[in-house]
């Protein structure tokens with residue numbers, strides 16, 4: 505079985521980060537921390553935002569949680585009430601709509617087409633906003649598509665949002681550092697300072713630093729939003745793991761060049777998988793994605809066809825066929841609100857990528 509379904513880097517956590525954790529344990533860092541995170545970590549987060557994103561926050565605007573997911577959960581649970589709407593561009597990361605539903609809110613899914621690079625168009629955003637809209641969730645670079653908004657594209661969305669002061673923005677920047685071809689990452693509050701007070705900027709260590717198991721994510725927002733998130737977290741998990749918080753400080757104070765080797769390898773794999781998948785006629789791809797480590801081809805040309813005695817009606821059927829016959833694991837697009845597509849992760853070795861695509865090719869052509 506070759507797994508191309510993973511949503512996490514296949515690299516080990518960098519040594520300097522692991523060493524910081526070992527030192528923290530030796531130094532007796534084993535107790536509860538403040539619920540929003542240690543002051544040292546929150547200061548490191550503020551320094552990171554200032555250095556890398558031109559965003560000025562103070563530690564009382566920062567919430568450190570047990571992974572990026574908990575910050576999304578905290579923020580939605582603390583703010584969304586029955587009847588509130590949350591705009592979620594599709595393809596979306598699986599958890600957004602479910603968390604909104606858990607809070608009693610209504611996910612408003614805006615379908616973004618492959619032809620538009622899977623990005624929401626300003627006029628579609630405008631059309632989706634109602635008096636009940638609470639949040640827009642903006643994930644760039646995106647899971648599952650790898651699509652990332654340029655500064656100009658971000659500015660065009662910000663222009664719409666400036667006309668609707670009741671809409672808050674959740675900027676999920678967790679793939680910030682995994683970008684290619686010189687892509688110039690920007691976060692929405694950085695591009696439009698007028699949105700600063702109603703934007704929650706979310707980031708974390710899981711993807712960029714290959715620290716998925718450490719469970720550290722951070723949120724920066726107005727004091728009001730940060731305080732509400734803190735209240736939620738105080739009754740769910742309390743502070744994040746104290747050793748992981750010490751390791752996170754080390755990760756954040758080092759320059760991003762320390763993790764460049766992972767991004768460079770991801771880029772080679774991205775180019776490899778695109779080259780190989782382009783040899784399979786039924787896989788429709790857009791321009792190479794600017795970030796993250798996923799390819800999201802449209803595979804709907806297989807729908808209605810029988811392959812190896814199995815009728816392919818949707819992406820789940822195709823994913824199951826690839827799993828059972830080619831022994832390659834992928835994730836059907838239905839999970840991300842795009843039933844015509846398939847998510848293929850290239851967080852796998854070059855050898856496995858070559859082998860997996862060869863198996864897919866011989867099954868489907």
Ligand SMILES: Cc1ncc(COP(=O)(O)O)c(C=O)c1O
Pocket residue numbers: 511570571572573574597643646647676678708709710716719720721
């Ligand atoms: C877009 C996006 N946001 C947030 C998360 C959550 O990250 P964490 O593992 O830090 O909770 C993920 C993880 O897959 C993700 O893809």
